[in-house]
Each structure stands twice: as C-alpha cells, then as structure tokens.
Amino acid sequence: MAPPEGPRAPLEFGGPLGAAALLLLLPATMFHLLLAARSGPARLLGPPASLPGLEALWSPRALLLWLAWLGLQAALYLLPARKVAEGQELEDKSRLRYPINGFQALVLTALLVGLGVSAGLPLGALPEMLLPLAFVATLTAFIFSLFLYMKAQVAPVSALAPGGISGNPIYDFFLGRELNPRICFFDFKYFCELRPGLIGWVLINLALLVKEAELRGSPSLAMWLVNGFQLLYVGDALWHEEAILTTMDITHDGFGFMLAFGDIAWVPFTYSLQAQFLLRHPQPLGLPMASAICLINAIGYYIFRGANSQKNTFRKNPSDPRVAGLETISTATGRKLLVSGWWGMVRHPNYLGDLIMALAWSLPCGVSHLLPYFYLLYFTALLVHREARDERQCLQKYGLAWQEYCRRVPYRIVPYIY
Ligand SMILES: NC(=O)C1=CN([C@@H]2O[C@H](COP(=O)(O)OP(=O)(O)OC[C@H]3O[C@@H](n4cnc5c(N)ncnc54)[C@H](OP(=O)(O)O)[C@@H]3O)[C@@H](O)[C@H]2O)C=CC1
Numbered sequence: 401m402a403p404p405e406g407p408r409a410p411l412e413f414g415g416p417l418g419a420a421a422l423l424l425l426l427p428a429t430m431f432h433l434l435l436a437a438r439s440g441p442a443r444l445l446g447p448p449a450s451l452p453g454l455e456a457l458w459s460p461r462a463l464l465l466w467l468a469w470l471g472l473q474a475a476l477y478l479l480p481a482r483k484v485a486e487g488q489e490l491e492d493k494s495r496l497r498y499p500i501n502g503f504q505a506l507v508l509t510a511l512l513v514g515l516g517v518s519a520g521l522p523l524g525a526l527p528e529m530l531l532p533l534a535f536v537a538t539l540t541a542f543i544f545s546l547f548l549y550m551k552a553q554v555a556p557v558s559a560l561a562p563g564g565i566s567g568n569p570i571y572d573f574f575l576g577r578e579l580n581p582r583i584c585f586f587d588f589k590y591f592c593e594l595r596p597g598l599i600g601w602v603l604i605n606l607a608l609l610v611k612e613a614e615l616r617g618s619p620s621l622a623m624w625l626v627n628g629f630q631l632l633y634v635g636d637a638l639w640h641e642e643a644i645l646t647t648m649d650i651t652h653d654g655f656g657f658m659l660a661f662g663d664i665a666w667v668p669f670t671y672s673l674q675a676q677f678l679l680r681h682p683q684p685l686g687l688p689m690a691s692a693i694c695l696i697n698a699i700g701y702y703i704f705r706g707a708n709s710q711k712n713t714f715r716k717n718p719s720d721p722r723v724a725g726l727e728t729i730s731t732a733t734g735r736k737l738l739v740s741g742w743w744g745m746v747r748h749p750n751y752l753g754d755l756i757m758a759l760a761w762s763l764p765c766g767v768s769h770l771l772p773y774f775y776l777l778y779f780t781a782l783l784v785h786r787e788a789r790d791e792r793q794c795l796q797k798y799g800l801a802w803q804e805y806c807r808r809v810p811y812r813i814v815p816y817i818y
C-alpha cells in the first residue's frame with residue numbers, strides 16, 4: 401500500500417523534535433570537523449582541543465568574501481546558457497525551465513581565480529579563513545531559510561512540496577515548504593545545489609594545496625590525489641547538470657534549511673575535510689599505494705557514471721541503441737524499469753560507485769586517524785537513508801511493478817550484502 405503524502409504523510413527525520421535537533425547538530429558537527437582537522441590529535445570522536453571565541457568566528461572580511469562569492473556565482477548563473485532544459489512535469493502540468501551552464505560557471509571561475517592569482521591574490525590565505533567563512537555561510541543559510549519559509553507562506557498550495565506542509569513550523573522550516581522557490585528565472589534550489597557549494601568545495605581544496613606548497617615546498621602526492629579525485633567528481637556533476645532535474649531533491653523535496661545549509665555550508669566545508677586534514681597532518685604515500693588508490697577511484701567512477709548515464713539515456717530515449725537491448729519491466733504509469741545492465745545488478749548501482757569513490761578519497765590520508773573517513777561514514781548513512789526514501793517513493797509510483805523489480809533485483813546497494 402502506498403504511503404500517504406502531504407499533511408498526513410509520516411514525518412521524516414524524527415518529526416519536529418528530530419528537525420530541531422538537526423538544526424543545531426548539523427552546524428555543530430561541521431564546526432567540530434573544522435576544528436578537529438586543524439588540531440594536533442585530529443580526533444573525530446571526543447571534544448576538540450580548544451573552542452574558538454567569537455573573534456575567531458566573526459570577520460567582516462570573511463563576510464565580504466562570502467557575499468562576493470555568492471554574487472559571482474549568481475552572475476555566472478545568469479549568463480547566457482548553451483541550453484535551457486525543461487524540468488519534470490509539475491502538479492499543474494507545467495514545466496519549469498533551467499539554464500544548463502554549470503560547467504561554464506566552473507571554467508569561468510577557474511579562469512577568474514587564475515587571473516586573480518597571477519595578479520597577486522593570496523589563495524594560500526584562504527585556509528586560515530575557513531572558520532569565519534563557515535560561520536557566515538551558516539548564518540546565511542539560517543537567514544536564507546527564513547526568507548524561503550516566509551516566501552512559501554504566500555505561495556499557492558500547488559507550489560508546495562509534499563513533505564514540507566506538516567503545519568509544524570520547525571519541521572517545515574527544516575524540510576522546506578516550497579518545491580521550486582524562484583524569483584523570475586532564478587531558481588534558488590537549482591542554483592544552490594550545484595554552484596556555490598560544489599565549486600566552493602574545489603576552490604577550498606585548491607587553496608589547501610597552494611598552502612601546502614607554501615609550507616612544504618610542493619604539494620604532497622596525497623593532496624594531489626584528493627584534489628584530482630574531487631575535481632573529477634565536481635566537474636562530472638556540472639557536466640551532467642541536467643541529470644539533477646530528475647533527482648528527488650529537485651522533484652520532491654522542499655527547499656528549506658536542510659538543503660540550503662547542506663548545499664552552501666555543509667558541502668564546501670565538510671566535503672573538503674580530507675584536504676584540510678592533509679594540510680596539518682601530512683601523510684607519506686608511495687607510488688604503488690597511490691596507483692592502487694587511483695584504481696579504486698577509477699572503478700568507483702566507472703560504476704557511478706555507467707549507472708547514472710545508463711538510466712539517464714534510458715529515461716530520455718528508451719530506443720537509444722545503447723539501452724534498447726536491456727531487459728525492462730512495464731509499469732502502470734507507462735514508464736519502464738530497467739532490470740538488466742547496471743540496474744539489474746543492484747537497485748542503486750550509482751550509490752555503490754559513489755561509495756567506492758568516497759573510500760578512495762579517504763585512503764590517501766592513511767589509516768592513523770578516523771577523521772578523514774568521516775565523509776565515508778556520513779555518506780553511507782546518507783545513502784542508506786536516501787535509498788529507503790527513494791524505495792518508498794518508487795513503491796508509491798510503480799506499485800506492483802516495483803515489487804516485481806525488488807523480487808528480480810533483491811540487493812539494494814552492495815551485491816550479496818545489502
Ligand atoms: N555526494 C553526495 O553528497 C550525494 C551524491 N548523490 C549522488 O547523486 C546521484 C543521483 O542520486 P539520487 O538522486 O539519489 O537518485 P537516483 O539517480 O538513484 O535516482 C533514483 C530514481 O531512478 C529511477 N529508477 C530507479 N530504479 C530504476 C530502474 N531500475 N530503471 C529505471 N529507472 C529507475 C526512479 O525514478 P523515475 O522512475 O521517476 O525515473 C528513482 O526514483 C547518485 O549517483 C548519488 O550517488 C546523491 C546524494 C548526495
């Protein structure tokens with residue numbers, strides 16, 4: 401039986417209490433990680449060596465830099481795009497239009513940063529500003545989420561997301577009420593999901609690499625690997641930008657604190673944790689080990705990209721010769737489900753590839769500390785939870801056909817294990 405949506409839908413994340421706890425816990429975890437990475441013991445569990453005062457968190461320079469960064473990314477978003485894509489059909493049968501120029505934004509940002517550095521911009525000074533930058537990013541996320549919550553009060557009911565209309569203000573503030581908040585062509589959720597956070601993440605990584613070169617004469621092999629792997633991941637996401645239009649974040653979830661904070665603060669400041677750790681805790685890495693780690697990342701990427709591209713190609717055009725020979729199950733909606741190829745191996749092959757890559761990003765940091773493995777642990781929890789949410793939505797959409805798919809493909813993420 402499909403679960404109900406809307407006001408009677410079961411509340412996620414432990415309901416209002418869980419949402420209230422996460423409002424505090426998520427920023428606290430981010431600051432804990434930032435502090436732990438710069439401390440000698442670099443302990444993931446246990447209190448950080450010292451707590452910063454307000455003077456270490458608040459800096460008008462960091463605020464200016466942060467606003468300039470958001471302004472730059474917003475300006476790049478508004479530049480003419482190579483393509484304008486249509487999103488999924490909405491409740492009122494309309495489709496929104498989205499500019500496909502994320503990769504262009506990455507390249508232009510790289511050019512601007514390159515120009516800035518050659519004109520004397522001290523990129524190596526950025527790592528010292530991470531704490532105040534994370535602080536202003538968190539403040540921005542709170543203020544922005546408040547704006548989104550108020551904007552949703554005057555939005556038509558058809559514009560609201562199914563999950564964020566519980567009526568409890570804390571829960572709805574956390575999950576987000578409006579599905580696609582926009583001002584004219586500027587779509588806030590789509591903009592935040594890929595631009596300031598993801599591009600900010602690789603910029604922070606690069607600054608940490610530059611700082612390491614300043615401190616030790618040249619960047620370490622471990623730092624090169626972490627930078628290279630994560631740049632590939634971000635470049636890939638922006639190159640395939642159109643694919644996020646079918647993710648549950650865009651089609652199902654409201655835009656509230658969880659995604660706003662996740663996109664603009666959590667991603668840049670916690671996803672760069674391995675590079676932050678390496679700056680203060682250099683790790684020796686020989687060529688044979690580095691080659692093995694590159695192989696692990698390549699295998700992860702091969703599965704991740706293969707699975708995502710196979711599904712996207714199939715959804716765009718099921719008769720495309722690359723997917724036409726695959727076995728499928730018909731559903732009552734008219735859409736089909738792939739039951740061979742990557743999607744016949746496990747029900748979320750793309751998650752498996754993503755997790756293998758996450759392991760490869762931590763391995764260059766050695767095995768002496770748990771801290772650089774935080775991303776792998778957090779990401780496993782996120783994907784297990786996400787997989788369960790997606791299963792619920794697919795069961796609701798496809799009913800018996802989904803049950804048949806689960807029978808034919810019994811494992812969720814890891815073959816023969818989970
Ligand atoms: N680094 C990070 O922090 C994060 C990364 N990711 C990554 O982003 C990518 C996108 O993930 P996500 O948005 O969760 O979802 P998916 O790309 O896995 O999409 C799930 C959807 O795919 C469709 N689908 C499921 N099974 C089949 C099948 N057998 N045949 C055809 N279509 C099927 C269904 O939608 P429908 O039928 O409507 O098309 C389902 O709702 C993943 O690679 C993930 O690893 C995700 C979250 C966080």
Ligand SMILES: CC(C)CCC[C@@H](C)[C@H]1CC=C2C3=C(CC[C@@]21C)[C@@]1(C)CC[C@H](O)C[C@@H]1CC3
Pocket residue numbers: 426593594633636637644647649658659661662663666667
């Ligand atoms: C702060 C919370 C614990 C959770 C926040 C979740 C967000 C950080 C993620 C939700 C879905 C995401 C996706 C990506 C990045 C992380 C967030 C925003 C990608 C853009 C990463 C690159 C992939 O190729 C596509 C992903 C889509 C979903």
